Amino acid sequence: QVQLVESGGGVVQPGRSLRLSCAASGFTFSNHGIHWVRQAPGKGLEWVAVIWYDGSNKYYADSVKGRFTISRDNSKNTLYLQMNSLRADDTGMYYCARDPQLSSSCPDYWGQGTLVAVSS
Amino acid sequence: QSALTQPASVSGSPGQSITISCTGTSSDVGGYNYVSWYQQHPGKAPKFMIYDVSNRPSGVSNRFSGSKSGNTASLTISGLQAEDEADYYCSSYTSSGTTVFGGGTKLTVL
Numbered sequence: 001q002v003q004l005v006e007s008g009g010g011v012v013q014p015g016r017s018l019r020l021s022c023a024a025s026g027f028t029f030s031n032h033g034i035h036w037v038r039q040a041p042g043k044g045l046e047w048v049a050v051i052w053y054d055g056s057n058k059y060y061a062d063s064v065k066g067r068f069t070i071s072r073d074n075s076k077n078t079l080y081l082q083m084n085s086l087r088a089d090d091t092g093m094y095y096c097a098r099d100p101q102l103s104s105s106c107p108d109y110w111g112q113g114t115l116v117a118v119s120s
Numbered sequence: 121q122s123a124l125t126q127p128a129s130v131s132g133s134p135g136q137s138i139t140i141s142c143t144g145t146s147s148d149v150g151g152y153n154y155v156s157w158y159q160q161h162p163g164k165a166p167k168f169m170i171y172d173v174s175n176r177p178s179g180v181s182n183r184f185s186g187s188k189s190g191n192t193a194s195l196t197i198s199g200l201q202a203e204d205e206a207d208y209y210c211s212s213y214t215s216s217g218t219t220v221f222g223g224g225t226k227l228t229v230l
Contacts, residue, residue, distance in 0.1 A: 035219065037166075037221075044123075044207075044209065044221065044222075044223050044224040045158075045160075045166065045209050045211075045221040045224065046221065047211070047218065047219045047220060047221055050217075050218070050219060057217070059216070059217045059218045060218075061121060061218065062121050095165060095166070097166075100171065104213065104217065104218075104219065105152075105154035105156075105172075105213045105219070106154050106155065106156035106171065106211045106212065106213060106219055107156070107168070107211070107219070108156070108168045108171060108177070109168070110165045110166050110167070110168075111165065112165050113165055
């Protein structure tokens with residue numbers, strides 16, 4: 001069965017960096033785009049970024065463009081999110097989610113999330 | 121990258137049907153058949169219920185159905201059950217290559 005397991009969350013000070021990971025199993029990782037989606041406490045879902053199956057294309061939400069970088073290692077079935085210049089409004093649960101396409105459309109299967117708290 | 125518009129809340133009694141709307145533009149909902157719906161219970165990860173406007177993944181009850189007309193997509197839940205009480209989100213692919221979510225709708229089963 002499709003499984004996505006996020007890790008790397010924690011408490012970090014404003015302006016610092018954090019790298020999230022997402023380990024995938026149960027499907028052919030290199031045949032799917034993968035998304036990052038976040039959810040601030042008590043708020044709705046916010047799309048963050050997507051990377052195509054081969055890493056050739058990456059797209060970002062305006063709110064993170066220039067600060068966050070999505071990447072993948074298909075040899076390790078792992079997705080990453082490098083988050084720099086973190087701000088308080090980056091606080092929330094970060095989910096990785098598979099796209100059914102090689103490129104991107106809308107996510108289908110989701111991980112359980114990893115919590116990021118940006119606070120001094 | 122404006123969020124899709126959903127009603128903040130809807131409610132219905134057990135056995136009734138409800139519909140949740142999701143309004144976008146011709147650059148997202150109206151322009152592509154990549155519209156999905158998700159159910160999220162408190163403290164849990166979202167679960168996809170509908171994909172490509174009207175398709176149901178295996179294991180999802182046929183009480184859930186999706187449709188689209190112009191720039192508005194809809195999720196209908198028939199035969200409401202207590203377990204359907206949750207937050208529901210729509211999403212759409214956009215012409216910019218990104219994905220956008222709706223603001224979410226809280227469903228209360230009375």
